Amino acid sequence: MAAVAAALGRLGRRWSGLGRCGPRGLSRPHLATASGPRRSLSASQEFTSLDEKPKFPGASAEFVDSLNFIQPNVISGIPIYRVMDRQGQIMNTSEDPKLPKDMVLKFYQKMTLLNTMDRILYESQRQGRISFYMTNYGEEGTHIGSAAALNATDLVFGQYREAGVLMYRGYPLELFMGQCYANAKDEGKGRQMPVHYGSNIHHFVTISSPLATQIPQAVGAAYSFKMAQGDRAVICYFGEGAASEGDAHAGFNFSATLECPIIFFCRNNGYAISTPTHEQYRGDGIAARGPGYGIMSIRVDGNDVFAVYNATKEARRRAVAENQPFLIEAMTYRIGHHSTSDDSSAYRSVDEVNYWDKKDHPISRLRHYMVSKGWWDEEQEKAWRKQSRKRVMEAFEEAERCLKPKLENMFTDVYEDMPPQLKKQQESLGRHLKMYGEHYPIDLFDK
Amino acid sequence: MATLSRLLVRGGGLRRGLGPGPWGAAAAAAAPVTNTATRSAAHFTFVSDPVPTQYGPTQKMNLFQSITSGLDNVLAKDPSAVVFGEDVAFGGVFRCTVGLRDKYGKERVFNTPLCEQGIVGFGIGVAVTGATAIAEIQFADYIFPAFDQIVNEAAKYRFRSGNLFECGGLTIRAPWGCVGHGSLYHSQSPEAFFSHIPGIKVVIPRSPVQAKGLLLSCIEDKNPCIFFEPKILYRAAVEQVPVEAYHIPLSQAEVLQEGSDVTLVAWGTQVHVMREVATMAQEKLGVSCEVIDLKTILPWDIETVCKSVVKTGRLLISHEAPVTGGFSAEISSTVQEECFLNLEAPINRVCGYDTPFPHVFEPFYIPDKWKCFDAIRKMINY
Numbered sequence: 001m002a003a004v005a006a007a008l009g010r011l012g013r014r015w016s017g018l019g020r021c022g023p024r025g026l027s028r029p030h031l032a033t034a035s036g037p038r039r040s041l042s043a044s045q046e047f048t049s050l051d052e053k054p055k056f057p058g059a060s061a062e063f064v065d066s067l068n069f070i071q072p073n074v075i076s077g078i079p080i081y082r083v084m085d086r087q088g089q090i091m092n093t094s095e096d097p098k099l100p101k102d103m104v105l106k107f108y109q110k111m112t113l114l115n116t117m118d119r120i121l122y123e124s125q126r127q128g129r130i131s132f133y134m135t136n137y138g139e140e141g142t143h144i145g146s147a148a149a150l151n152a153t154d155l156v157f158g159q160y161r162e163a164g165v166l167m168y169r170g171y172p173l174e175l176f177m178g179q180c181y182a183n184a185k186d187e188g189k190g191r192q193m194p195v196h197y198g199s200n201i202h203h204f205v206t207i208s209s210p211l212a213t214q215i216p217q218a219v220g221a222a223y224s225f226k227m228a229q230g231d232r233a234v235i236c237y238f239g240e241g242a243a244s245e246g247d248a249h250a251g252f253n254f255s256a257t258l259e260c261p262i263i264f265f266c267r268n269n270g271y272a273i274s275t276p277t278h279e280q281y282r283g284d285g286i287a288a289r290g291p292g293y294g295i296m297s298i299r300v301d302g303n304d305v306f307a308v309y310n311a312t313k314e315a316r317r318r319a320v321a322e323n324q325p326f327l328i329e330a331m332t333y334r335i336g337h338h339s340t341s342d343d344s345s346a347y348r349s350v351d352e353v354n355y356w357d358k359k360d361h362p363i364s365r366l367r368h369y370m371v372s373k374g375w376w377d378e379e380q381e382k383a384w385r386k387q388s389r390k391r392v393m394e395a396f397e398e399a400e401r402c403l404k405p406k407l408e409n410m411f412t413d414v415y416e417d418m419p420p421q422l423k424k425q426q427e428s429l430g431r432h433l434k435m436y437g438e439h440y441p442i443d444l445f446d447k
Numbered sequence: 448m449a450t451l452s453r454l455l456v457r458g459g460g461l462r463r464g465l466g467p468g469p470w471g472a473a474a475a476a477a478a479p480v481t482n483t484a485t486r487s488a489a490h491f492t493f494v495s496d497p498v499p500t501q502y503g504p505t506q507k508m509n510l511f512q513s514i515t516s517g518l519d520n521v522l523a524k525d526p527s528a529v530v531f532g533e534d535v536a537f538g539g540v541f542r543c544t545v546g547l548r549d550k551y552g553k554e555r556v557f558n559t560p561l562c563e564q565g566i567v568g569f570g571i572g573v574a575v576t577g578a579t580a581i582a583e584i585q586f587a588d589y590i591f592p593a594f595d596q597i598v599n600e601a602a603k604y605r606f607r608s609g610n611l612f613e614c615g616g617l618t619i620r621a622p623w624g625c626v627g628h629g630s631l632y633h634s635q636s637p638e639a640f641f642s643h644i645p646g647i648k649v650v651i652p653r654s655p656v657q658a659k660g661l662l663l664s665c666i667e668d669k670n671p672c673i674f675f676e677p678k679i680l681y682r683a684a685v686e687q688v689p690v691e692a693y694h695i696p697l698s699q700a701e702v703l704q705e706g707s708d709v710t711l712v713a714w715g716t717q718v719h720v721m722r723e724v725a726t727m728a729q730e731k732l733g734v735s736c737e738v739i740d741l742k743t744i745l746p747w748d749i750e751t752v753c754k755s756v757v758k759t760g761r762l763l764i765s766h767e768a769p770v771t772g773g774f775s776a777e778i779s780s781t782v783q784e785e786c787f788l789n790l791e792a793p794i795n796r797v798c799g800y801d802t803p804f805p806h807v808f809e810p811f812y813i814p815d816k817w818k819c820f821d822a823i824r825k826m827i828n829y
Contacts, residue, residue, distance in 0.1 A: 247565070
């Protein structure tokens with residue numbers, strides 16, 4: 001039994017959650033025997049010894065003489081780190097990041113500007129003016145808090161719900177709109193569906209629809225940064241549904257064995273489209289998987305922008321200094337529908353949604369904090385709402401007036417240079433349009 | 448993922464690897480693989496080209512050594528280049544990376560966990576930062592777990608981002624083709640699956656000289672490339688290969704033998720089968736064959752093939768992969784469109800059958816010289 005305790009105790013050092021579900025009365029002295037060199041031992045291990053210590057190369061562990069399965073602890077999971085309560089009060093002053101007023105105002109303005117843009121583009125899709133949209137309702141705090149804790153040149157890999165990170169980095173409203181409208185100002189040249197943003201000058205790798213593919217890619221980029229020794233980190237965002245993909249397993253494991261300076265940032269908002277988390281996994285969320293890969297892990301309150309900021313800041317510092325991955329699981333609630341192609345009332349109650357919208361929202365929590373500091377009041381709120389709405393509407397109207405990109409953009413960038421057979425296909429379309437142009441919406445496109 | 452069978456063949460690779468001829472030493476004897484009493488010879492005879500003199504001093508190398516030589520040149524010249532995959536650190540199960548880790552360090556030549564989707568995703572990420580990523584998939588048969596990363600990601604990176612991001616620095620190498628006894632999962636020729644993916648390049652060499660020159664072009668090319676290495680040639684093909692770096696252009700087929708009656712198109716090992724078939728046709732039928740090595744599957748050299756067919760009026764395409772949906776269908780259709788007035792007989796395809804690649808039946812499965820010869824005979828008499 002003592003050996004079981006030692007084994008569990010060792011696990012417990014990395015993840016106290018598992019320790020709690022093991023036998024009681026962990027024998028502390030045994031922990032000492034577990035420390036010291038580990039993996040390096042196997043290479044020089046002597047096989048002549050007659051003692052009963054395990055010699056398996058695959059794990060560093062003691063023998064036990066009684067049968068005990070390790071039980072997952074899902075009832076009392078990894079705790080959720082928070083800095084302020086729902087009224088915006090700092091709970092533990094030693095955890096207060098004490099951010100200056102202008103930075104906190106920037107947090108608030110970026111979160112609310114994103115919210116305003118969401119409302120207008122959501123409506124725009126409802127009216128058929130853009131083909132698709134995904135809002136960020138309820139996730140504003142995770143985007144802004146994490147983006148603020150990064151260096152501006154840290155490379156971001158994400159999905160289609162991280163617009164706030166771009167917003168924080170100063171991506172212009174004009175380009176958000178240009179992408180959603182696929183107009184001539186879209187740097188992506190009108191090729192992808194709406195909300196598939198990307199910006200090289202903001203170090204935000206272009207979004208793609210296939211889930212989780214960005215996870216092992218982000219690890220490769222982090223490895224490259226390590227090789228270049230340039231003090232850059234990579235952050236990779238994904239939802240708890242995407243974490244079920246094989247690519248998530250690939251990325252987590254590679255990041256640990258190849259010692260990459262990366263932050264995995266999982267947004268656990270309770271649903272993957274209509275699938276609730278109890279149909280997604282049976283462990284303790286995503287954070288509990290981290291230690292299984294040898295990854296330092298934490299769970300934070302995603303509605304608490306300071307908790308997100310603190311966790312990301314420390315993870316970034318250590319990831320770069322130590323060349324090892326960190327996993328942050330931010331607990332949130334997806335207040336909006338999955339996308340404009342989805343009606344979430346088909347699978348969850350209005351009461352549930354209302355709770356998070358009215359009682360526990362990242363924006364209102366930060367506003368409480370600012371009001372209590374005397375940094376914000378009703379009048380400023382009103383003025384800012386009006387001003388941000390005006391800015392979004394201006395960008396919106398301009399985007400709508402803009403022509404679509406030139407038709408040649410359908411053929412370029414498939415390869416760096418256009419192969420002759422593709423050039424022929426482009427010419428063939430040109431000839432076709434000369435004869436049948438009246439049947440195509442040519443006028444909407446830039447010449 | 449087929450762990451047992453893979454281990455068995457890995458063991459086989461290792462055993463052979465312990466024989467003479469590690470990288471830098473004299474090349475191993477070019478004996479064809481002879482594995483069972485029922486098979487006394489390989490299905491092809493390797494024919495080397497004249498020694499290339501234009502690229503400086505040469506050294507005798509087999510195909511795996513020419514790959515190592517190419518990787519060595521790249522790692523020496525490009526400080527951002529990394530080589531990774533399953534078991535590449537100790538030299539690889541086919542010895543293609545022997546000595547590179549010791550020479551360039553364990554951060555540049557390293558093992559990954561056993562996960563193909565991870566290997567390609569990781570390689571894309573390295574390439575996105577502008578570095579050179581050379582990923583190995585241990586057998587082409589095991590590239591399918593990475594299909595999503597190749598099709599949906601690598602191939603579309605530049606296009607979908609409007610050229611803001613790209614992964615042109617990525618090259619994926621994988622042993623390819625039949626080997627006499629490889630059965631379902633150590634024999635496959637998956638190039639046709641990849642030929643349907645705008646945005647990648649797919650390249651297959653026929654010899655050590657070709658392998659090094661084409662591999663270096665793939666690595667320097669600004670597009671993600673898949674480089675299939677005919678593993679039956681790793682040891683069987685030996686010739687003089689330039690020691691320094693040189694490049695053989697992509698998307699350019701090569702006319703290996705000029706002829707006037709029939710055009711024969713193939714790639715990889717099958718080029719050697721076609722060369723022998725051309726000799727047989729000349730000797731037995733008095734038919735003059737033009738032999739073309741396509742080399743690049745995507746984007747392929749339509750011009751060279753069509754020019755030849757305009758001259759000969761007949762076309763035979765042959766590949767080991769199954770006939771239905773094989774790349775020969777693409778060539779055939781294109782040539783039919785471009786050379787309709789010149790064709791004097793239906794285009795013929797001699798390929799693998801539409802079955803999984805079998806173990807003991809391999810001699811009956813492959814499109815060998817007799818099957819190709821018979822096709823020419825019928826085509827001439829059409």
